Structure formats: structure tokens, C-alpha cells
Amino acid sequence: MSTAFQGEHLLPGQLGQFFIILSFGSALLSAISYYFATTDKTLQDNSWLKLGRIGYFVNTLSVIGIGVCLFYIIYNHLFEYHYAWAHSSRTLPVYYIISSYWEGQEGSFWLWCFWQGLLGNLLIWRAKSWEKPVMTIVALSQALLASMLIGVEIFGTRVGSSPFILLREAIPGPIFSRSDYMSFIKDGNGLNPLLQNYWMVIHPPTLFLGFASMVVPFAYAIAGLWQKRYQEWIQPAITYSLFAVMILGTGIIMGSFWAYESLNFGGFWAWDPVENASMIPWLTLIGAVHVLIVYKNTGHSYFTATFLVLISFVLVLYASFLTRSGILGETSVHAFTDLGMKWHLVIDVLIFLAITVGLLIARRKDMPITKKDEETYSREFWLFVGAIFLGLSCFHLILVTSIPVWNWIFGTKLAPPTEPVKHYNVIQASFAVVVTILTGFSQFLKYKKTDTAKFFISTGIYLFFSALIGFLIAYATGLYKLHFVFTLVMIGAVYSLLTNAKILSDAFKGKLKLAGSAVAHIGFGLILVGALIAAGTSKVVSENNSGIGFGDEFAKTSNPKENIMLYKNQPIKMGDYMVTYIGDSIAKPNHYFKVDYKKVDANGKVTEEFVLKPNSQANRKMGLVSSPDTKHYLFHDLYTHITMAPIKSDLDAAGDDEHTEEDDNKNYDAPVAHTVTVGDTIRFREGFMILKGLQKEAHVQNIPLKDKDVAVSAMLEIQSHGQTYKAQPIYMIKDGNVFDFSRKVDEAGLKLRFTKIVPEQNKFEITVYQQPESKKPYIVMRAINFPYINFFWSGTIIMVIGFLLSIFRRNQELSRTGSGKKVAYQKQHVEA
Incomplete structure (x- = not known):
């Protein structure tokens, strides 16, 4: 039933x-x-x-x-x-x-x-x-x-x-x-509190549009092999591949924006396996785009172009398997959990891999083959080399990211790198050196054949100045101290910027078809410059030399020497700033902490002041989950993140309203009564207050007064840590009984009561409760300076613009040739 x-x-x-x-x-x-x-x-x-x-x-x-x-x-x-x-x-x-x-x-x-x-x-x-x-x-x-x-x-x-x-x-x-x-x-x-960020509203749709669009060039490549229309699919595939690369790349960078603004590792890229999984097919499709262009212009490298297009979509499906099967559960902070679909995901990969391999084998004898070798001083040769290095970069990411897969398949117990960020940084930077140099000097090459003397003179001059500028940047920022390969990447990035800027200037003189690739390469160069300096030379500003360690549990996840404790309204010197925790605000479920930053010159004049509002949630399952706030400058960012705060989850705080006045008094030191007259000063540990006057006929909400009832408030002005506050505790006589209503000044750690009136002496008793140091509101925070990070963000925008220009150009070419007609090709067979 x-x-x-x-x-x-x-x-x-x-x-x-x-x-x-x-x-x-x-x-x-x-x-x-x-x-x-x-x-x-x-x-x-x-x-x-x-x-x-x-x-x-x-x-x-x-x-x-x-x-x-x-x-x-x-x-x-x-x-x-x-x-x-x-x-x-x-x-x-x-x-x-x-x-x-x-x-x-x-x-x-x-x-x-x-x-x-x-x-x-x-x-x-x-x-x-x-x-x-x-x-x-x-x-x-x-x-x-x-x-x-x-x-x-x-x-x-x-x-x-x-x-x-x-x-x-x-x-x-x-x-x-x-x-x-x-x-x-x-x-x-x-x-999940980490996903409560506006980037997570737009990042996943962009990323999944990128994944979805990868099927289109794959479908064209399969269709070309299937129909034996080996050449016609190339032109539309270039356009759709550029679109897929642009969208997926934008989605990946949006993920780094989200990480920078939401996560707590202090940066924009951590080589997490899920991050790697999204980058793997992006790298292969970038290589595919370049080799497709080589084939379109010269007839070389057909198999490589086709293979890279096909494998890119298969790798999208493999990336989906990695992130959704639960196999990365122990190595990634944001992989999906296993829903029992592991073999379903495997079958999905195998179906499209079988289609790819089957058609490549079936058409192996019919595919266009170039018998004539490429000229060493031709653009197509070095574009092909660049695609190979992108493929090697991708292979390294697959190999290391897939360690849990190898363990699952072979029953081994291989361990991932103990220092994954350092491991990936050094090896991927080595590939980046080659790729940046190639994006530079290939611009001086022509398809088919290049004047070698002119090429060496042009590229030599640019390479010399790039090496000089790149080394000076590495020396000035301290990048050279980390690893020599990072200096080489900086030189390569500068070289790519200078050479492509030259090509862009030529484009403005009439060679507009060159603009798209030049702009995209300039954007890529800026991304590398920004990433190298910002990640490589970022500096912790919140240096802790006090010896305070915040406990063993804190030390398991954070470095105590990189975190400082701020008590409310107690300024502390931090680098070039005086920082003060000045207050809180709550917009459920987030608890915002207001941190005041001041720069003061030698004469004591405030030259700069701003307030950052990092926030935290006391999550029942995840503990304290914090999101940073950042002060953006033109040439650097100041990033502030809460690592410890005495806040409660909604569930823990549910019964707080049931506490009595007596319970509340336990949060303060023993009260001290002061008998004063109007104009007198009452001193307390962190400041003083003045009784400015009395206000008769004070009102207390929901308590009506009769003719013989009395309600008087004491008008107090409080000075603490350079701030001024006001409070009006109330003394009441109602129906012959005496009551008083306290007022809190949380910013100063005070609770004030108006407890007695001595009319014959014209004096009044003010009772002061102070929070002890042990119960005073505090936060522990970490602040990091990211120099020149705007190069990273601006490079992303410029790279997307470059892709858009390239898409428009290729779309115009496709329109001119006619979608329904076979594209005339330069030569059906290239003779030896």
C-alpha cells in the first residue's frame, strides 16, 4: 500500500x-x-x-x-x-x-x-x-x-x-x-559559500558554451573524412574552432577571476586538476587552429590538423570524465562527487574516440599527403612546431592530472607531485618559453619561403631588445630570484609583444587581415607578463612578528607568520598602512568586516584612506568560509582576506535572542559605577566619555508613561581610538518602581547603564561595563600585494578581441567562397 x-x-x-x-x-x-x-x-x-x-x-x-x-x-x-x-x-x-x-x-x-x-x-x-x-x-x-x-x-x-x-x-x-x-x-x-559570487553566475554558462562549441569543428572534421571531402571542411572548421577557443578561453579566465575574488588560496590559478581539465582541450584546439591555417595556405600537415581537431573534442569528454566521475575527489577542491556514472562517462569518451580512430584508419590512404617538405624558413613549418609544443604541454597536463586514473586502471598507488604549483609552474613555463618565441619570430616569416637575411636581421634586433627589456623587468620585480625559466618566459613574452605590435602597426597601414592574430598574440603576451609578475612576485603585507600563532588547528591550513590579529578599533602598523578593524555588517548569510586602511606621511597627514569589506560565513559543514575584498590600483592590487573570526552559523546563533540581561553581563568585566554631574568626564580603559546633559521625557518603545512616571536619558559622548560615539541609557520610575535600560556601544566594547539619580546633590550614577581583552571583537586577516596584475586581466580582454577579429575575417572568407560550393584548392597534389 x-x-x-x-x-x-x-x-x-x-x-x-x-x-x-x-x-x-x-x-x-x-x-x-x-x-x-x-x-x-x-x-x-x-x-x-x-x-x-x-x-x-x-x-x-x-x-x-x-x-x-x-x-x-x-x-x-x-x-x-x-x-x-x-x-x-x-x-x-x-x-x-x-x-x-x-x-x-x-x-x-x-x-x-x-x-x-x-x-x-x-x-x-x-x-x-x-x-x-x-x-x-x-x-x-x-x-x-x-x-x-x-x-x-x-x-x-x-x-x-x-x-x-x-x-x-x-x-x-x-x-x-x-x-x-x-x-x-x-x-x-x-x-556552497564559495560559489556565492557573481562570477559563478556567468562563469559556468561561458565555460559550458565553450565545451558545447567544441563539437562543431569535430563534427566538420568527421564529416570531411566520412564524405571524403577532405579539403572543404577546413574553412568552416577554422571559424568554429576560433569561436570555441575564444569562448572556452574566456570561461577559463572567468574561473581565475572567481578564484581571485572568492577562494582563499590567495591567487588566480592553483593548477587544480579541475582547472587543468578545462585547459587540456583548449591547448589542443589552439594548436589545431594554427595547423588548420597552415594546411589552408600551403597544403601541409593535413593529418596533424585533422587529428588535433578530433582529439580536442575527445579531450573535452575526457575532462568531463575527470571532473564528474569522482576520481579526482582526493586531489581537487572542486570536482563533482561520484553519482555512480563513472562507466557511463567512460562509454561516452570511448564512443567518440572509436569514431575518431576508426575514420582516421579507414581514410589513412586517401587523406591528402604532402610529398614536398616545408621550407625551414617558412611560417607553416614553425606554426607546426608551435602546435607540437602546445601538444606536449597538453600531454604533460594530461599525464600528471590523470594520476588517479592510472591508479584506478592499473591498481597502482602513484602519488601526485608533493608541490604541484611549483611542479606545473616550472614545466609549463618551459613550454611557454618556446611558444612565446614562436609567436614572435613566426610573424617575420612568410608562407612558402622567406628571405633568410631579412628574417635574421629583423628577428635579431627584436630579440636583442626583448632580452634587454625582459631581463630588466625580471630584475626590477625580483622575478629572476625564483627560477631562471621565469626570466626566459618574460623575455619571450616581451618578444611576442614587440613583434606582434609591429605586425599590428603594419595592419593599420592596410594589411588588416593580419590584425586578428597580432591582437590575440599581444593579449596572450600581456597575460603571461601579468601572471608572471603577479603570481611570482606577490608579497604578503600582513607580516606577523608578534609571535602569536592562533593555535595548532589554524597552522594546519594557514601560515601564522602571514596573518595578523586586529582587535576592534585598535590600529596596527602593517607595511605602509595603519589598519584598523572598525566594525561589522551582516547581509545574511555573509558577515562583512570593515577594515580601515590609512597611509600617513612623515608629518602625520593622512595621504590615503579607504575601507575594505572582506566577508565570511560560518558554514555548518565547512567551517569559516571567507571571500576577500580587494583595493584595485592601476599597477597593483591589495588583497585582504579573513582567516579567523569569532562568528556563529545561523544554526548556532538561533538561540541568542533568548539570553537574559544577566547572561549578557557575563561578556563584560565587573561593572564600575561613576557618580558625576553634567560636564564631568568618565575615563575607561580605551578612552573617555562626557555627560553632555539629560533629556527628560525619554521614551522607551512599547512602555507608555503615566502622569507620575519619570523617564530620563543621560546624553553621553564617547571618545575611543579617535572615534566619537553617542549613547543615551535611560533611567525610569514607573508605578513607584525603578528601572534602567542599558545602551551598548559595540565599537568601543561598552555597555552603559543610567542607574541612579541623587537629586539633592544634582548628581547621577553611570555604570560602565567594559568587554575584557579576551572577549573583545577581533579578526585575523591576511593581506597580499599583487603587482601588475592588471596586465593579466587586460591581456584577456585584448586576446578575446583578437579572436573576434580573426573570426570576422574567416567568416568573410567563408562567405566569399560560398557555403554550398566546393572550395577551390591551390593544388590537388603537391609534387615532390
Whole structure:
């Protein structure tokens, strides 16, 4: 006999699950239909093509339907659904509810499906003669993505994970045997505090658009091999590859913005395995773009270009396996947990890997092969070399990031590098030296053949000045002290900047087609310059020489020598600043700490002052979770982060309002009574106060006064640590009984009571409670100076602009050649 559960809203989930099944079925129908439309040449009525389109349109509508149902559930706090309960809460504002939408695996898979659905519709509109084979691959990918959301078990094997599973089905417990269990589910688990940042509203959609767009050049490459149209797919693939590289690169950099503004490791890149996983396919597709351009212009390196395009999408799927299978759970701080889909993800990778390998083998004899070697002094030769080094860089990332995979496959116990940041920095910097030099001197080369004398003179001059400038920068910033390879990268980055600036100046003189690559390379050079200086020479400003260690637990996660303790309203010298913790504000669930920074010259004049507001949450599961605040200057950033603070979670603080006045008095030293007249001064440990006067007929909320009742407030002006505060404690006689109402001045650590009136002496008793040092509000904070980090951020923007210019150029070329016609190629066979 089934139990009827009260308060559940089942319709949105049932409708959403229907859309999931429909999306999978329609995508599979579309893939099969497009396949037969491609292979069956006997039909003339295009019935398979029409069915393929209908299937894909239905898939797109069903994906949108899934999204609408899921958003309805989360937005309306329907916590009977596990996804809403696990990733959201009633306290989240709308923009963080959007973030909670894709915090979990299911929501991020939906996001991927959504973007891929839109791109498929774009291809139906624009692919023309390529539509059938290209959409076969895209629809197949869409079907496999949709299968990730089905959430059923077949023969004991889990197929997907549905976002519409009910809480009582996902979590065992006796409470769910009750028909009224919903009356006990007051709120959701909430969004991970680290994800409560505006970058997490836009970073995942951008990143997953990048992942989704990687399927398009892959589909064109497969279609070219499948249809034996070996040359025609190159031009559209370049355009879509540039788009994918631009979007995925932007998403990766957005992730570094998020890390810089939200995470607590003090930087913008930590070589976390999840970060590496997103970068792996990006590197190979950048290499692919360059080799595709080589082939388009010269006919060289067809196999390499094709292989890099194909493997890039396979690596996207492999990156998804790494981050979603739970295999990185012990090595990454933000990998997804295992939902029992490990083998499902493996099969997804193997299907597309099999298609790739199968077609490359089947067409190995037919693919264009260049018999004539490239000239050593030609651009295509060195672009090819650059792509090889990008591939080697990628191979190193795969090899080390995949250590948990090797252990899983072979039963080994290999350990990742003990100092991963140092390991990756040195090895990846070595690859960067070569790549930056190549992005520089290849600009002086021409396709086919270059005047060697002119080349050596031009590149030699630029290399000399680049070495001089690069070394001076490394010496001035102290970068040379870290590792010699970083100085070499700086020289290479400067060389790339100078040479591409020269090319850009030529572009303004009429060679506009060169502008895109030059601008992108300039942006890349600035990113490297900014990353090298900011990460390599960042300096901890909050040096702790007091000997205070903050306890053993603190030392496990933070370096006590890089953190200082600030008591409220007690200025401390920190580097060039006087810093003061001046107060708090709360915007649930965040607790903001106001830290005042002052610069004072030799004459005691304040030359600069600003307030930073880093925030923390006392999370029940994660402890203190903090997000920094940063003062941005033109040439550096001052970054402030809270590492310890005596704040409570909402659950711990729930009973605070029940405390009595007597309980509150325990938070203060023994009270001291002062008998004073108007104008007298009362001194206390951290300042003084003056009784400025009395105010008769004072009012206390919700206490009406009768004719014979008296209420008088003492008007006190408090001076503490250079700040002025006011307080008016109240003395009351009501119905013949004496009462007093205290007033707190938390900024000064005081509670004040007006406890007696001595009318014959015209004197008044003020009782002062002071917080002891041990209970005085404090914070422990870490401050870091990041020099020249704006080069990193501005380089990102410039690189994206470069990609956009290149996309416009390639799109114009594609339009000129005509989408439905075969592109005339320079030579069908290049003779030896």
C-alpha cells in the first residue's frame, strides 16, 4: 500500500522527467535520421532530412522544458526534490538561485545540452551541404548528453542522474516513512559559500558554451573524412574552432577571476586538476587552429590538423570524465562527487574516440599527403612546431592530472607531485618559453619561403631588445630570484609583444587581415607578463612578528607568520598602512568586516584612506568560509582576506535572542559605577566619555508613561581610538518602581547603564561595563600585494578581441567562397 505524502508538488518533476525522456528519444531519432539522410542516396524526397530536423527541434524544445521545470522547482523552494534541497535555500537572492541551478552535475549537464541544442539549430540554418553529416554527429552527442539526465538503473547499472528525483527517494531515513515529512523540511541545504559570487553566475554558462562549441569543428572534421571531402571542411572548421577557443578561453579566465575574488588560496590559478581539465582541450584546439591555417595556405600537415581537431573534442569528454566521475575527489577542491556514472562517462569518451580512430584508419590512404617538405624558413613549418609544443604541454597536463586514473586502471598507488604549483609552474613555463618565441619570430616569416637575411636581421634586433627589456623587468620585480625559466618566459613574452605590435602597426597601414592574430598574440603576451609578475612576485603585507600563532588547528591550513590579529578599533602598523578593524555588517548569510586602511606621511597627514569589506560565513559543514575584498590600483592590487573570526552559523546563533540581561553581563568585566554631574568626564580603559546633559521625557518603545512616571536619558559622548560615539541609557520610575535600560556601544566594547539619580546633590550614577581583552571583537586577516596584475586581466580582454577579429575575417572568407560550393584548392597534389 503506497503512502500519500502531504505537501508534495509532483507535477513539475513528472513533467520535467517526461521532457528528459523526450529529449533523449528525439536526439537519438535525429541522429539516426541524419545518418540515413547522409548514407541513403536512393531517396530523393529528403524525408530522412526532414525527420532529422524535426527530431532536433523537438529535442531543443524538450531541453528548454527541462530547464523551465527545474527552475520552477528551485525558484519556488520545492524541497521535496533532492536537487532543490541540496543546492539552494530560501535565503538565497535570485542571482544565487541561478548559480545553484548549475552547482550540481545534473544542472551543468543540462546547461551543456542547452548550448549544444542552440548550436545545432544554428548549424541546421547555416551548414547547407554539410548539414546531414555534421548534424549526425551533433545529434549523437546531444543524445549521449541527454542520457546523462535520465536517472534510471538498468541491470544494476546506473544510467544518468535525474534532477527531478525526490528527496525521499535520494536519502534514506525514517522521517520519510511519515506522510507529513514535508512539515519537517523547512529549508534547503544551501549553495556552497564559495560559489556565492557573481562570477559563478556567468562563469559556468561561458565555460559550458565553450565545451558545447567544441563539437562543431569535430563534427566538420568527421564529416570531411566520412564524405571524403577532405579539403572543404577546413574553412568552416577554422571559424568554429576560433569561436570555441575564444569562448572556452574566456570561461577559463572567468574561473581565475572567481578564484581571485572568492577562494582563499590567495591567487588566480592553483593548477587544480579541475582547472587543468578545462585547459587540456583548449591547448589542443589552439594548436589545431594554427595547423588548420597552415594546411589552408600551403597544403601541409593535413593529418596533424585533422587529428588535433578530433582529439580536442575527445579531450573535452575526457575532462568531463575527470571532473564528474569522482576520481579526482582526493586531489581537487572542486570536482563533482561520484553519482555512480563513472562507466557511463567512460562509454561516452570511448564512443567518440572509436569514431575518431576508426575514420582516421579507414581514410589513412586517401587523406591528402604532402610529398614536398616545408621550407625551414617558412611560417607553416614553425606554426607546426608551435602546435607540437602546445601538444606536449597538453600531454604533460594530461599525464600528471590523470594520476588517479592510472591508479584506478592499473591498481597502482602513484602519488601526485608533493608541490604541484611549483611542479606545473616550472614545466609549463618551459613550454611557454618556446611558444612565446614562436609567436614572435613566426610573424617575420612568410608562407612558402622567406628571405633568410631579412628574417635574421629583423628577428635579431627584436630579440636583442626583448632580452634587454625582459631581463630588466625580471630584475626590477625580483622575478629572476625564483627560477631562471621565469626570466626566459618574460623575455619571450616581451618578444611576442614587440613583434606582434609591429605586425599590428603594419595592419593599420592596410594589411588588416593580419590584425586578428597580432591582437590575440599581444593579449596572450600581456597575460603571461601579468601572471608572471603577479603570481611570482606577490608579497604578503600582513607580516606577523608578534609571535602569536592562533593555535595548532589554524597552522594546519594557514601560515601564522602571514596573518595578523586586529582587535576592534585598535590600529596596527602593517607595511605602509595603519589598519584598523572598525566594525561589522551582516547581509545574511555573509558577515562583512570593515577594515580601515590609512597611509600617513612623515608629518602625520593622512595621504590615503579607504575601507575594505572582506566577508565570511560560518558554514555548518565547512567551517569559516571567507571571500576577500580587494583595493584595485592601476599597477597593483591589495588583497585582504579573513582567516579567523569569532562568528556563529545561523544554526548556532538561533538561540541568542533568548539570553537574559544577566547572561549578557557575563561578556563584560565587573561593572564600575561613576557618580558625576553634567560636564564631568568618565575615563575607561580605551578612552573617555562626557555627560553632555539629560533629556527628560525619554521614551522607551512599547512602555507608555503615566502622569507620575519619570523617564530620563543621560546624553553621553564617547571618545575611543579617535572615534566619537553617542549613547543615551535611560533611567525610569514607573508605578513607584525603578528601572534602567542599558545602551551598548559595540565599537568601543561598552555597555552603559543610567542607574541612579541623587537629586539633592544634582548628581547621577553611570555604570560602565567594559568587554575584557579576551572577549573583545577581533579578526585575523591576511593581506597580499599583487603587482601588475592588471596586465593579466587586460591581456584577456585584448586576446578575446583578437579572436573576434580573426573570426570576422574567416567568416568573410567563408562567405566569399560560398557555403554550398566546393572550395577551390591551390593544388590537388603537391609534387615532390
